[in-house]
Amino acid sequence: MDALVLLIPLLPFLAACAIGVGGVFGALKGELGEQITADLAVWSVTLSFMMAAALLAGDLFGENQGHFSVGQWLASDTLDVHINFITSGFQVVLATLFALLLALLGNKATCLLRGEAGFQRFFFIYGLFVSAFLALLLFANMVGTFIGWVVTGWCAYGLVGHGYQRPLAIANASRLLLANRIGDAGFIIAISLSLAWLGDVNWPVLNSMVSQLSVGQQTGMGLCFALAAAVKSGQLPFSTWPVRALEGPVPADAMVYAVVMGHAGVFLLCLLQPVFSQSLFTSAVLGLLGLATAVYSQWVRLSQTDVKSALVYASSGQIGLMFVACSLGFWSWALWHLCAHAIVRCLQFCSLPEWAGRTPASNAKAIPRGLFMASLQRFWLEQLTEWTLLRPVRSLAHDLSYFDTHVLDRLLGMPSLSLEHWRPLPYREGHLGNGFAKGAGVLGKMAIWTAALFHWLENRLLMRGLSRWGCRYGREFGMVANKLEFVILRPRYLVLFICITFLMAF
Numbered sequence: 001m002d003a004l005v006l007l008i009p010l011l012p013f014l015a016a017c018a019i020g021v022g023g024v025f026g027a028l029k030g031e032l033g034e035q036i037t038a039d040l041a042v043w044s045v046t047l048s049f050m051m052a053a054a055l056l057a058g059d060l061f062g063e064n065q066g067h068f069s070v071g072q073w074l075a076s077d078t079l080d081v082h083i084n085f086i087t088s089g090f091q092v093v094l095a096t097l098f099a100l101l102l103a104l105l106g107n108k109a110t111c112l113l114r115g116e117a118g119f120q121r122f123f124f125i126y127g128l129f130v131s132a133f134l135a136l137l138l139f140a141n142m143v144g145t146f147i148g149w150v151v152t153g154w155c156a157y158g159l160v161g162h163g164y165q166r167p168l169a170i171a172n173a174s175r176l177l178l179a180n181r182i183g184d185a186g187f188i189i190a191i192s193l194s195l196a197w198l199g200d201v202n203w204p205v206l207n208s209m210v211s212q213l214s215v216g217q218q219t220g221m222g223l224c225f226a227l228a229a230a231v232k233s234g235q236l237p238f239s240t241w242p243v244r245a246l247e248g249p250v251p252a253d254a255m256v257y258a259v260v261m262g263h264a265g266v267f268l269l270c271l272l273q274p275v276f277s278q279s280l281f282t283s284a285v286l287g288l289l290g291l292a293t294a295v296y297s298q299w300v301r302l303s304q305t306d307v308k309s310a311l312v313y314a315s316s317g318q319i320g321l322m323f324v325a326c327s328l329g330f331w332s333w334a335l336w337h338l339c340a341h342a343i344v345r346c347l348q349f350c351s352l353p354e355w356a357g358r359t360p361a362s363n364a365k366a367i368p369r370g371l372f373m374a375s376l377q378r379f380w381l382e383q384l385t386e387w388t389l390l391r392p393v394r395s396l397a398h399d400l401s402y403f404d405t406h407v408l409d410r411l412l413g414m415p416s417l418s419l420e421h422w423r424p425l426p427y428r429e430g431h432l433g434n435g436f437a438k439g440a441g442v443l444g445k446m447a448i449w450t451a452a453l454f455h456w457l458e459n460r461l462l463m464r465g466l467s468r469w470g471c472r473y474g475r476e477f478g479m480v481a482n483k484l485e486f487v488i489l490r491p492r493y494l495v496l497f498i499c500i501t502f503l504m505a506f
Contacts, residue, residue, distance in 0.1 A: 001058035002068040004051045005085040008095060009135035009148075011051070015044035016127025023120040034119050038110040041123040045106055045130050049099035052134075056096050059088045067140055074143075078199050084140040086203075090335055094267060095137045097339055101259055101346045102130050108350050109251040118162055122252070129155035133260060137267065142191045142201040149187060149232070152261055153180035159252035160245045172244040176256070179241040183231030190224035193217070207274040215279070222275050222282030225268060226289075233265030233319045235293045242316060246308050253308055254349035258315040259342055266319060266338050269326045276326065283327040290323025307352060315345055 019037050022028040028037050058064045070083040086092070106126060113119050129152060136148030154177070161173035195201055197217055198209050210218060229235075234242040234257060242257040255261065269276060269286070276283050297317035304310040318341050325334040 001055065001063045002065050002087045004055045004058075005068050005087050005092075005138055006070065007051045008048045008055070008099065008138060009131045011044045011048050011131075012041070012127045012134070013131035015040045016124050016131065019120055019124045019127060023124065028120055034114060037120050037123050038106075038114075041127050042103060042106040042110060044127065045099060045103040048130070048134060049096065049103055052092065052096040052099050055087060056092050059092055064088050079195065079201075081141060081143050081201060083144065084202070085138045086140045087138075090270065091137050094339070095134055097342065098137065098260060099130075099134060101342060102133070102255070104346060104350060105251040105254055105259065106130075109249065112249055112251065122159070122162055122249070125155050125158040126255075129159065129255060133264070136264065140203055142187075142194065142203065142206070145203075146184075146187050146191060149228070149264070150184055152264070153177065153184070156180070156245070156256045156261055159248050159256055162248040162252055166247070169247040172247050176241045176245050179231055179238055182238070183228040186224045186227030186231070190221055190228065193221045193224065197221075203271060207272070210275050210278055213278075218275065218279040219281050222272075222279040223285065225272055225275065226282055226286055229265035229268045230286075230289055230323075231265075232268070233262050233323070234316050235265070235289045235320060235323060236296060239293060239296060239316055242312050243309055246312065250308070250349055250352050253312075254346065258312055258345045259349060262315060262319055263338050263342055266322045266326070266334060269323070270331055270335055270338075273331050277329065283329075285327075286323050287327030290320040290327065293317065293320035294324070311345065311348060315341070 018040055019028065022033070022037070027033070055064065064087045066086070066088040068085045068087050070085075072080070073083045074081040106123075109122065109126065113122055116122075132148045132151035132155060134148075136145055136152060139145045139148060157173045157177045160176055161169050163169045191201060194206055197213060198206060200206065200209075210221075213221070231238045242262065245256045246253050248256070276286065294317045297313045297320060301310050301313035301317065304313060318337070322334045322337050322341075325331075325337065
């Protein structure tokens, strides 16, 4: 029964591979290709739901051992990473629930996106997203969970940038990706700390040995995991990326935050219950972040004029309350809240049309005018983040690049390459020197004159043309040359030329 856990993330991954290969080789074109693509994606996720439900039933009847190991993935000195999964507990419950919700969202996408140019691309990314998220829920070690954590972020980038013809979609997808990289950095540091202090990267080992760490070590590790969870769940001060992610179709918007990926941070907190229970400071930080996010999201939601933005801010506020529940130690309540919220949001997004229309701001009179104007600007959180985080990072990158180019390269004796070295040849010929070539003596001058003459002929005939008359006769000459080439390259003449060549050679 435990072996079923391997099929849960594997089936959507295989479906995504089949869709990708079929799209590359042009085997999934037309209406029939779209139907095959949708069936592969949705039915693979449906089968994953059935496997997860069977695994959950086995856990309820006590048939599961609680873990399943495929084998060793990496071994280096004290680092030993296995491909192992958890087959009991709330992870299996969440995998069953989210597999069902993702299947419903895939069915919604089938109806909305039929006939679009990016149909196969969407379901390819959809399969990868589902596989990565289900693996994230079921892996028993930090490395596997982190791989799923990162892949879901990249897939979310692809889903938000589904309409890549619009510059705004690419800009918002890039903002989402950059925000998630901050959380990934916190996750990597936490994994490194666990390996350095405990010598292991398995979740059960970490939870059982966290009491052996000092208070400072527990706080440092907890804050790193809290950073990863806060970014993934869109908590303050990272609450700007979820609303920017509303550039794709309705199912993509639901998967990227409100229904699926936004709950990954709460899942991480519940997975690390002993760590946050041991660190009171980290729990207090989580509570303050969640409470501030809930209040902020409620005020901003009242001034939204479109349905999807209102739903995203409502989801952000509810996830903030889950953070508060985790900080207070109500872990079971947070899990039930997570499941109920995901179901409600999925039903709400599935009832929306393809592009949810704008509605009047009916709550404008419910709040004071000053707060309403501030909520319209989203309390200037994005501008504050730009000023305090993005600009300093850009400035630091510019300073490091200047130091690398003007100090390190000169100390190491590296040649200084500028942009001019990558310019095309005609640009350099026209801008980097007064003469076409240089030489000395009579032969040198003749070579310069001959090179300049050929350069002028090439430039006039091939680059610019000799006015309309020259262009017309040049085109006619080209057509005659093409006909002559077509006649000469006929098989019988080609064989004749080959025979003549052999006769001359021998």
